[in-house]
Amino acid sequence: DADVTQTPRNRITKTGKRIMLECSQTKGHDRMYWYRQDPGLGLRLIYYSFDVKDINKGEISDGYSVSRQAQAKFSLSLESAIPNQTALYFCATSDRPGQGGQWTQYFGPGTRLLVL
Amino acid sequence: QKEVEQDPGPLSVPEGAIVSLNCTYSNSAFQYFMWYRQYSRKGPELLMYTYSSGNKEDGRFTAQVDKSSKYISLFIRDSQPSDSATYLCAMTLIGFQKLVFGTGTRLLVSP
Numbered sequence: 001d002a003d004v005t006q007t008p009r010n011r012i013t014k015t016g017k018r019i020m021l022e023c024s025q026t027k028g029h030d031r032m033y034w035y036r037q038d039p040g041l042g043l044r045l046i047y048y049s050f051d052v053k054d055i056n057k058g059e060i061s062d063g064y065s066v067s068r069q070a071q072a073k074f075s076l077s078l079e080s081a082i083p084n085q086t087a088l089y090f091c092a093t094s095d096r097p098g099q100g101g102q103w104t105q106y107f108g109p110g111t112r113l114l115v116l
Numbered sequence: 117q118k119e120v121e122q123d124p125g126p127l128s129v130p131e132g133a134i135v136s137l138n139c140t141y142s143n144s145a146f147q148y149f150m151w152y153r154q155y156s157r158k159g160p161e162l163l164m165y166t167y168s169s170g171n172k173e174d175g176r177f178t179a180q181v182d183k184s185s186k187y188i189s190l191f192i193r194d195s196q197p198s199d200s201a202t203y204l205c206a207m208t209l210i211g212f213q214k215l216v217f218g219t220g221t222r223l224l225v226s227p
Contacts, residue, residue, distance in 0.1 A: 004159075033214070040124060040219060041219060042122075042204065042217045042218060042219035042220055043160070043204065043217040044217075045214055045215075048214060058214070090159055090160075092159075094212075096212075097211070097212040103148070103165075103212050104150065104162040104165065105162075105215060106161075107159030107160050107161065108159050109157075109158060109159050110157070110158070110159055
């Protein structure tokens with residue numbers, strides 16, 4: 001987890017507020033991802049980026065935006081937070097396939113977000 | 117219908133039991149199969165990785181893939197209280213664009 005850091009770890013905000021969740025990695029990976037995790041729904045992909053100039057929507061991107069400021073930094077913004085965005089948010093990174101060894105995603109420790 | 121189905125549990129077993137965790141999937145194009153373990157208030161971490169069909173063993177853990185049935189399993193032998201966690205299956209296509217996760221099964225191993 002230390003290679004992928006997320007800030008803040010916990011956040012309480014009010015409906016309508018704009019908030020940003022930040023992710024940094026020291027693994028040197030090109031690929032970064034944002035997920036949310038909800039009980040009974042598992043991990044769902046919000047956005048992903050394969051390099052600084054490549055941003056792609058995941059399965060649940062509505063209400064979210066992202067910014068890839070550098071290879072090591074990938075931020076998730078909630079433009080106008082709503083209560084059903086209350087969830088656990090994870091950032092993940094991965095190398096490109098074929099870089100040696102098995103391919104996997106490395107997850108950060110998560111940000112617990114509560115929207116009132 | 118979800119692409120990947122997994123019983124959420126919780127699954128409660130006594131220490132030393134053999135645990136079987138399972139996932140079914142609908143997309144026959146999935147080629148790479150993984151099991152992640154997630155402790156409370158932590159991010160998921162890779163536990164097992166399997167390509168195509170077959171078995172893979174690592175210590176007390178065995179991963180099985182049956183592509184003909186679209187069914188994958190994780191077996192834990194001699195389960196320990198430290199195995200108590202949520203186990204998520206995940207799979208991806210050739211090309212590794214993104215992972216598709218199951219919802220996770222919560223496992224509780226009592227001393």
